[in-house]
Each structure stands twice: as structure tokens, then as C-alpha cells.
Amino acid sequence: MRILFILCTLALTTAAHAQLKVGDPFPPLASSALTGGTVPETSGKILVVDFWASWCAPCKASFPALGKINADYAARGLVLVGVSVDEKASAYAAFVKKLAPPFPTLQDAQQKLVRTVVVPAMPTTYVVGRDGRIRSIHAGYHGDTTDKLLRTELDALLAEK
Amino acid sequence: MRSLRLPLALLLAATALFTAGCATTTARVQPWERATLADYTMRPDRDPLALAMAEHVYFSRESATGGRGVGGSGCGCN
Numbered sequence: 012m013r014i015l016f017i018l019c020t021l022a023l024t025t026a027a028h029a030q031l032k033v034g035d036p037f038p039p040l041a042s043s044a045l046t047g048g049t050v051p052e053t054s055g056k057i058l059v060v061d062f063w064a065s066w067c068a069p070c071k072a073s074f075p076a077l078g079k080i081n082a083d084y085a086a087r088g089l090v091l092v093g094v095s096v097d098e099k100a101s102a103y104a105a106f107v108k109k110l111a112p113p114f115p116t117l118q119d120a121q122q123k124l125v126r127t128v129v130v131p132a133m134p135t136t137y138v139v140g141r142d143g144r145i146r147s148i149h150a151g152y153h154g155d156t157t158d159k160l161l162r163t164e165l166d167a168l169l170a171e172k
Numbered sequence: 173m174r175s176l177r178l179p180l181a182l183l184l185a186a187t188a189l190f191t192a193g194c195a196t197t198t199a200r201v202q203p204w205e206r207a208t209l210a211d212y213t214m215r216p217d218r219d220p221l222a223l224a225m226a227e228h229v230y231f232s233r234e235s236a237t238g239g240r241g242v243g244g245s246g247c248g249c250n
Binding site: 062064066067096097098102122125126129130131132133135 | 204
């Protein structure tokens, strides 16, 4: 009787997969089965991971701003990676060829990483500190507001020793 | 009384396992799974002719035209 009850509880609770929150460790990119390029070295660096998709209009709108952030902060120790959640390799390749995102992108074709992270919206940008823990989460792209917030956070993180 | 416990437990277990698939997290389409929903073919207004036809049928049946938006009539019920 008790075993059955435990089994039932397990069946109901394992269906849920919790969203990663600020303070949680971000899953290592190297073991997330990402394709479409070389996974960058992130140890000891500030990491920004932007989840996007070829069918997501706000994701496209965020690319120029993220590209500028990448250009401004890369020399100071920032690694910015776009992770596409497109399952079709052809859709991903066509999009990258057409729009040429101004920062390195990888494809999460198996949607392994995004299922682990459980993004709240598309796009979602995660800022990860040098310790590998999530420092902030930006759900959606809100133009200048998101851009300014990201820059403020990155300035503060890069100033940390 | 004790003989009823096992069938009751089995029934509860079967119900729990059956309804586990209905948990909100599994039934909900996740943000990264919306490629099909975001497809152009899912847009209701992708075909102007079909839209005009639907509007015409709606007008014929309901004796009303327009009002397909979400503005409502001021009743606050929308």
C-alpha cells in the first residue's frame, strides 16, 4: 500500500521539471549535445546564453543589440553564445545564412539544454557569472530596456574580482 | 474491510498514473515547442479570400458583421 502510494507520488512529481532560477548552476555547454559549431571555452569567464529560434520574431529583433554587446565586452572577458532551439538543421542553417547573427551560435537540435533550463519565454537570455551560477534571467526582449539592463549587469559582473 | 484495500489501492495507482500525463507542465506547449504554432500556415488571416468568405457566412448566419476583434461592446465581458 505504502509502496503504491510512493509510486503514485513519484509519477506525478517527475512529470514536472523546474525552471532554473537565479543562483542555480547553469548546465555546462560542453555536455549539452550542441551542434553547429565549436563550443567556446567558458571557464573563468562571464557567460551570456541567448536562447532563440528561427521562427521567433523578437529573437531576431534582439540580435543587433546582442551583437553590439558581444563586440563591446568580448575583450573584457565575456562569452556570448546564441543557442537555437530549432529541431530542423535545415531551418537553422538557412536562418544563420540569411541573417548572419553577429555572435557565435550553436544549435540545440535535441532540445536537451533548453529542456534542462526550461526557458520561460522565447527569447530568454541568461547571464552566468564566473562561478558558473546564473546571475540574471531576461525573459523576452524589450528593446533598449533589456539592452541597458544587460550592460549594467555585465559592467557589475566584470568589475567583480 | 482489509480485502477491499488492495483493489482500492490499485485503482488509485492506476488513476494517478493515467492522470500523470495531464499534469500542467506536460500538457502545456512549452515556449521552445511553438515552431508549428508560429508557422505562417497557422495564421487565421493568411488567406484574404477565405477570410472574406468566413466573414460573409458569419454575417449571413448571425446578421452581424465585424466585431471579430477583442474590443467588445463596452460590457466588459471580453
